[in-house]
Amino acid sequence: MLITLFYFFIAIVVIQIFYYLGIFGKFAFGKPQEITPKNLPVSVIVCAKNEEENVKKFIPLLAEQDYPDFEIVLIDDASSDETLEAFEEFEKQYSNIRLVKVQNNEAFWGNKKYALTLGIKASRKDYLLFTDADCYPTSKHWITAMTSQFTMNKTIVLGYGGYEKIERSLLNKVIRFETVLTAVQYFSWAKIGLPYMGVGRNLAYKKEEFFNVNGFIDHIQVRSGDDDLFINQAAHKANTAISYNPESFTYSKPKETYGEWFTQKRRHTSTAEYYKFFDKMQLGLFFSTQLLFFLLVILLLAFQFQWIAVLAILATRYTVIWTVIGFSAGKLKENDLKIWFPIVEIVLIFTQINIFITNIFSKPVHWK
Structure with missing residues (x-):
């Protein structure tokens, strides 16, 4: 059972690295953008x-x-x-x-x-x-x-x-990091x-x-x-x-306040169910692998199964993501967020879970 979970854990990390390097890297490592005035009406x-x-x-x-x-x-x-x-x-x-x-x-x-x-x-x-x-x-x-x-x-x-x-x-920092991550996603795609x-x-x-x-x-x-x-x-x-x-x-x-931001994010998240099928799938896969990554790390380390390999994979994952986030935050002039990544990522994941559950039982309020 644990060996199956270990291989599943590897697959989850591979998917995440693909997202960050293969997709988000398109924005993170791109050239600075020049301005050529067009003077359009x-x-x-x-x-x-x-x-x-x-x-x-x-x-x-x-x-x-x-x-x-x-x-x-x-x-x-x-x-x-x-x-x-x-x-x-x-x-x-x-x-x-x-x-x-x-x-x-x-x-x-x-x-x-x-x-x-x-x-x-x-x-x-x-x-x-x-x-x-x-x-x-x-x-x-x-x-x-x-x-x-x-x-x-x-x-x-x-x-x-x-x-x-x-x-x-x-x-x-959580609000601004979530904004940066969202921008990296829609810019990269x-x-x-x-x-x-x-x-x-x-x-x-x-x-x-x-x-x-x-x-x-x-x-x-x-x-x-x-x-x-x-x-x-x-x-x-x-x-x-x-x-x-x-x-x-x-x-x-x-x-x-967290409550005000939570309400705002509930409104934003509720529209995703109307996206095209592929867009819902890629977003769902991205966020689900984030959650599964943490759950599997905790489980595998708790049983001390292949713990050296787990820690090595953990380090690889954080090195890749930290690099991509660092370059992206620099482009968006949000450099101070780089060092907070491990903490705010956890907060965001559990906020997303809370939003998903809350939106099932009640509809968010829109426009004033």
């Missing part, structure tokens, strides 16, 4: 619901982008605070800001995809760049950096949306021609891509997924590029 789309404080801070950073041809489409999704009033002031202040006011619709009550659809239809530019109301770009060249990856064929660009660093916070998701905090595509798939209509009943479900449907090898130059990054404030 761009509509920056921001949808907000009850984000008064955030929009007051961050909309001016968008309006002050150093880019020759862009507008900002601000969408107020029936906010009950002063978000709409703040948007109206910005519309008066900046000539390139256009405001879309969304009234509650009985058929699409509280549905962000409905609000985004109205904003997209109201936009006047051919290229759309999305970010959230609580996000801000790292530089005045954010639009330039993101649009530089568009070509005649590449009409979808996946960007990186990180979270602010909070000193002496383990939760913050896109690089090998199998894009499966993107994040609405930093995402761009040509407007025609939206209409080619009839917008969000195929998953309009799913409250989340205006970013990842759309990309899962519309993106493919020929039309998708990635942007990882540091000037293309956006950041937002992370959750400050």
Whole structure:
């Protein structure tokens, strides 16, 4: 029995090394990305619901982008605070800001995809760049950096949306590490021609891509997924590029309690069940091998079975993964996370298990 488990353990580690070296290494060991300005006409789309404080801070950073041809489409999704009033002031202040006011619709009550659809239809530019109301770009060249990856064929660009660093916070390191790992996954799969998701905090595509798939209509009943479900449907090898130059990054404030972050991750995880079959399988295999790895290590060492070989395999696995994560974190300017990898990986694995079990018995709440 133990010999079977030992060989199974080896197979699990081989699968994980394949993921990290064979797939994630495509991003980790890739060359730094250069920016070649394209000066394409761009509509920056921001949808907000009850984000008064955030929009007051961050909309001016968008309006002050150093880019020759862009507008900002601000969408107020029936906010009950002063978000709409703040948007109206910005519309008066900046000539390139256009405001879309969304009234509650009985058929699409509280549905962000409905609000985004109205904003997209109201936009006047051919290229759309999305970010959230609580996000801000790292530089005045954010639009330039993101649009530089568009070509005649590449009409979808996946960007990186990180979270602010909070000193002496383990939760913050867990949140940021999970964000890095997620980005490494969707960047790497896109690089090998199998894009499966993107994040609405930093995402761009040509407007025609939206209409080619009839917008969000195929998953309009799913409250989340205006970013990842759309990309899962519309993106493919020929039309998708990635942007990882540091000037293309956006950041937002992370959750400050585990409960808030857990609720957020429940919403994100719940959309994965609507992914294409292959994408669900590769994600399921990746996360299941992570869990099985730890369970088998504990079991084999507890029985002291081939313990020297187990420790050698353990060391090999950590060396490979640490190297890939290290290079990836460096590209995403998250260098401080490298040393925390062994700890935060364990936290993430058991959080994923908790999310999976919790989502079975109750549905997460979406959009404000």
